[in-house]
Amino acid sequence: MQSLNPVLITDSQPIANKAFLLQFNRTFIFKPGQIIGITTQKEIAPRLYSICSTPNDATVSILYTIKEDGVLTPQLSALKAGETIWITQPQGKFLFDGKPSWWIATGTGIAPFYSMFQSGQKPLKLIHGGRTQNDLYFHQEFQALTDYIKCCSQDSGNGIYAGRLTKYIDEQESLPPHINYYLCGSAEMVVDVRNLLIKKGAEYHQIITEIYF
């Protein structure tokens, strides 16, 4: 078992349908893109979540959605400020190297990119996918990016590309050469997008992926 340390929740708020932002005081050093294990009780194995705050923030923020058949997230969502959760040390190597890149995310897969973005790191383009704009967490903050593409499969208008992000990528005449592609989201999205990028000419070693499990 990874070593677990108790921390007090400082805030826990719903930010969209089934999506919550959990915060606690930062007691460790981490890099944008890293993950942390969280559990509500020492007896329950921790689950891994990307950190979506910056290394300089006093509090650590974690974005998660409730899995109704899950063990942990229904319990997490019921906790209030002042209650205790257990965390592991930060880990993970999904780190941005600063080279020209596209960031591509769906769902809570946006979390590591939000940490990177809030830390001053920027992509050439961010392609953000969800069913509706409500599923594009932090989309208002990301508007500050030069090239921010909001793809919604069940929404339109207001600067939204109406369609899945795979459709958006497939419609690009060509991909920019010599850039990297950072992907974060469900395994299905990551695999679909990776295959699509390769089909459109990207080399597999240009693609850096983070998966949820």
Add this chain to the structure above:
Amino acid sequence: MSKSILFGKTLAELNEICKQIGLPGFAGKQIAQWLYQKEVYSIAEMTNLSLKSRELLAQKYEVGLEAPIKVQVSADGTKKYLFQAKAGNFIETAMMPDNDRKTVCVSSQVGCKMGCLFCMTARQGFQSNLTAGEILNQYRSISEWAEITNLVYMGMGEPFDNIDEVLKSLEILTSDWGYALSPKRITVSTIGIIPGMKTFLEKSNCHLAVSMHTPFEEERKKLMPIEQVYSLEEVIEHIRAFDFGLQRRVSFEYIMFKGVNDTPRHVKELIRLLNGLRCRINLIRFHPIPDSPLQGSDDETIMEFKDTLNRKGIITTLRASRGQDIYAACGLLSTKELVKKQEKDY
């Protein structure tokens, strides 16, 4: 109302069921013997339970064995079984005969979350975890089950992403009240989920196989996203710290990709990484999946790679390719059959 399935329950779970429905304390072990040591398909056949006990049990439970819905037979004798899973998905199982051995390769999940670049199952995304009963059914419900000598957890899915059900299935396979198989005839393969691997090492005596595929971190990240989370170096560190004893084996699976991981540089790094570790490497030929950017190494390169490692003291074998004419590599058949009904979340 559908009945709960008894097949796949551990002795402790069967005892609990007996307690809940008012059966005598010894009935749990009797039921386990009927489920795992005798060929019964219904509760009515469990004749050393009283009629009243059988009636009570049958009110809420059934045995729950499921026959395969499809079987393909390769020219080399390999069979590929397809079992129906929930929601229009499929479970793949392979049975590979080899002289006096018959090995069954079981799946632990429908689909997979791990997203490995070279894997066909990854293209299904993740559908569901299998229960211990669904895992064991792949062994018990194939026609050769009584002749099976070895089991490998190398089918669809990552076993340590479903560790609780995998451990239950291993308990049933190796307990004297279950199938009483030697743990030395069972190998569980992982891509290196460290918490699950540690639990497995502590709670089971079965062999461990780790999918390595390259000793270099940056290369492995591109082939296997798990490297971002649990690095191979950490995996090996944990393996080194564990006492495997003399009987238990750890092996590393290594698919040979042309020009990617088959060079002298890789041999050198493998020797450095595995220095002093009692282990073996299983080289595997890569049979390209559709639209893959990877190609398999040629035979000459593979043999040179193998011979060099053996000369340097690392026991290295080359796994025979089986069932190529029936898509026996995991994921190929079920991905072909998969009817995707669920909406994508992006």
